[in-house]
Amino acid sequence: MAAQVDHEERRRQIAEALLRIADTQGLQAASMRAVAAEAGVSLRLVQYYFTTKEGLLLDALARLGVQLQARMAQWISAAGTPPTPRSLMTAVLSCILPTDPESRRITRTYAAYYTLVLSDPALVEKHGTPQPDLLEGFLAQQIRAAQQAGEIDAGRDPGMTAAGLLAMVNGLGSSVLGGQRTGDAALAILAHCLDELFGSP
Amino acid sequence: MAAQVDHEERRRQIAEALLRIADTQGLQAASMRAVAAEAGVSLRLVQYYFTTKEGLLLDALARLGVQLQARMAQWISAAGTPPTPRSLMTAVLSCILPTDPESRRITRTYAAYYTLVLSDPALVEKHGTPQPDLLEGFLAQQIRAAQQAGEIDAGRDPGMTAAGLLAMVNGLGSSVLGGQRTGDAALAILAHCLDELFGSP
DNA sequence: CACAGCATGATACGGGTGTACCAGGAAAGC
DNA sequence: GCTTTCCTGGTACACCCGTATCATGCTGTG
Numbered sequence: 325m326a327a328q329v330d331h332e333e334r335r336r337q338i339a340e341a342l343l344r345i346a347d348t349q350g351l352q353a354a355s356m357r358a359v360a361a362e363a364g365v366s367l368r369l370v371q372y373y374f375t376t377k378e379g380l381l382l383d384a385l386a387r388l389g390v391q392l393q394a395r396m397a398q399w400i401s402a403a404g405t406p407p408t409p410r411s412l413m414t415a416v417l418s419c420i421l422p423t424d425p426e427s428r429r430i431t432r433t434y435a436a437y438y439t440l441v442l443s444d445p446a447l448v449e450k451h452g453t454p455q456p457d458l459l460e461g462f463l464a465q466q467i468r469a470a471q472q473a474g475e476i477d478a479g480r481d482p483g484m485t486a487a488g489l490l491a492m493v494n495g496l497g498s499s500v501l502g503g504q505r506t507g508d509a510a511l512a513i514l515a516h517c518l519d520e521l522f523g524s525p
Numbered sequence: 526m527a528a529q530v531d532h533e534e535r536r537r538q539i540a541e542a543l544l545r546i547a548d549t550q551g552l553q554a555a556s557m558r559a560v561a562a563e564a565g566v567s568l569r570l571v572q573y574y575f576t577t578k579e580g581l582l583l584d585a586l587a588r589l590g591v592q593l594q595a596r597m598a599q600w601i602s603a604a605g606t607p608p609t610p611r612s613l614m615t616a617v618l619s620c621i622l623p624t625d626p627e628s629r630r631i632t633r634t635y636a637a638y639y640t641l642v643l644s645d646p647a648l649v650e651k652h653g654t655p656q657p658d659l660l661e662g663f664l665a666q667q668i669r670a671a672q673q674a675g676e677i678d679a680g681r682d683p684g685m686t687a688a689g690l691l692a693m694v695n696g697l698g699s700s701v702l703g704g705q706r707t708g709d710a711a712l713a714i715l716a717h718c719l720d721e722l723f724g725s726p
Numbered sequence: 727c728a729c730a731g732c733a734t735g736a737t738a739c740g741g742g743t744g745t746a747c748c749a750g751g752a753a754a755g756c
Numbered sequence: 757g758c759t760t761t762c763c764t765g766g767t768a769c770a771c772c773c774g775t776a777t778c779a780t781g782c783t784g785t786g
Contacts, residue, residue: 329763350644352553356744368765377744432643439640442633442702443551457705484717488693491700491714495692498699501643504658505688513692516685530733557774569735578774 335373338363339384346384347429351436356380378447385437385448392430395419409470410522413463417493417514422500423507431497460486475522485521492517536574539564540585547585548630552637557581579648586638586649593631596620610671611723614664618694618715623701624708632698661687676723686722693718 341363345354356377360367374380399419403411422431441448463486470476496510542564546555557578561568575581600620604612623632642649664687671677697711 350640353644355742357742366765369763371745372763375745435643436640438699438703439551439637442636443554445704480721481717484714485721487706488697488714488718491696491711492689492693494696494699495694496689496696498639498695499692502639503646510692513685513689516682517689520681520686556772558772567735570733572775573733576775 331373334365334369335383336387338365338370338373339380339387342380342384343388343429343433346436347433351381351440381440382447388430388433388437392420392434395426395430409466409473410475410518413466413489414515414518416459416463417489417518418511420493420497421507421510421514422497423511428501428507432501435498435501460490463489470522477523480521489517489521532574535566535570536584537588539566539571539574540581540588543581543585544589544630544634547637548634552582552641582638582641582648589631589634589638593621593635596627596631610667610674611676611719614667614690615716615719617660617664618690618719619712621694621698622708622711622715623698624712629702629708633702636699636702661691664690671723678724681722690718690722 338359342354342359345351345358345362356370357367359380360370363370370380374383396416396419399415400407400412403415407415419427420431422428460483464482467476467480467482467485471478471480471482493514496505496513499505500507500510539560543555543560546552546559546563557571558568560581561571564571571581575584597617597620600616601608601613604616608616620628621632623629661684665683668677668681668683668686672679672681672683694715697706697714700706701708701711
């Protein structure tokens with residue numbers, strides 16, 4: 325055999341270079357050569373580990389998803405002891421908002437992928453993106469729990485309320501990235517909505 | 526003089542070809558040559574009427590803004606007689622949602638521009654985008670009016686509620702374009718939120 | 727009628743893109 | 757030691773991009 329190299333580490337290095345470019349300059353600037361330069365390797369290496377560009381894009385997207393998932397798990401675990409439905413929802417929703425550098429990076433990179441998928445839906449269709457629906461289900465579950473505890477008006481539809489909240493946070497994130505709003509302002513709006521949802525007189 | 530041609534008409538024809546491509550294939554597919562082919566003119570003509578590609582992009586974006594504005598004006602004028610704050614808000618918000626072909630087109634094209642601006646903020650900065658803030662102000666004003674009429678709880682912050690609603694509609698639109706939700710489902714969620722905002726027992 | 731000027735067509739240039747091909751070197755197994 | 761396999765570097769190929777240049781129409785005015 326030859327100089328055995330940690331393939332996974334190399335792939336990670338290259339994929340993260342792609343994500344770094346997607347974050348700072350957008351995905352259309354993430355050419356094979358640019359990724360190679362950013363990762364400090366030769367173009368040939370990028371081709372070797374990811375035969376095609378589509379493979380690289382998909383792999384990097386998967387890693388981005390893992391990063392977001394890790395961040396959310398961390399925020400959930402920091403939601404106080406014991407976690408209440410309200411603290412959990414606050415954690416999950418504000419975790420997605422681009423307030424600190426890491427969330428800005430993740431959100432911006434996801435936004436870069438978003439339009440890519442819009443123009444070429446076949447890219448991710450086979451790959452599947454169960455994340456949003458899972459999140460929505462989790463939120464709906466928390467809402468139901470809060471309703472049984474009498475903290476939320478029982479007349480609300482949990483699914484629709486969850487979907488509305490998640491969509492709002494998405495939209496707030498877009499406006500923050502677009503520079504129309506500050507991250508803290510978005511957080512304040514989210515807090516206001518949660519205050520309204522949980523009766524806080 | 527030479528064959529005097531309606532310049533504005535030609536510019537419109539070309540710009541709308543650009544918008545059509547941006548809608549169906551994304552902005553990264555909207556090359557000068559593709560726009561020329563879509564508009565049925567030669568590449569040289571596109572260059573003639575819009576010296577540079579940036580000029581073409583900006584002009585088309587401006588036209589898209591006008592189209593959205595016209596659509597909103599139409600929906601507002603169809604908001605019943607006399608228009609109530611609730612009917613106005615419903616009209617404005619559901620007008621943005623991608624439910625019919627026209628709104629799908631507008632929303633998708635705006636989404637295509639969104640990431641372009643994210644990766645190159647200088648493009649639109651000088652050009653200005655007063656639209657969203659105006660809309661937010663309009664919504665806040667309607668909320669205040671409804672509060673004075675006793676239709677909305679006076680404890681709500683009009684600005685934050687307006688911002689939250691607009692962001693939610695934006696996020697709902699994204700999910701519809703992404704195929705995670707149907708346009709009607711998004712409308713139902715919006716209706717549910719408005720029901721909750723205006724006390725409907 | 728001729729001329730000036732706007733409108734259009736064809737083509738070229740330099741650069742960037744994804745991918746493919748070919749060669750070579752380094753370590754492990756016989 | 758030799759070979760086989762894994763890894764890596766360099767380079768080339770088509771193709772598409774935005775823009776510029778040259779040339780040629782056509783038309784309305786003097």
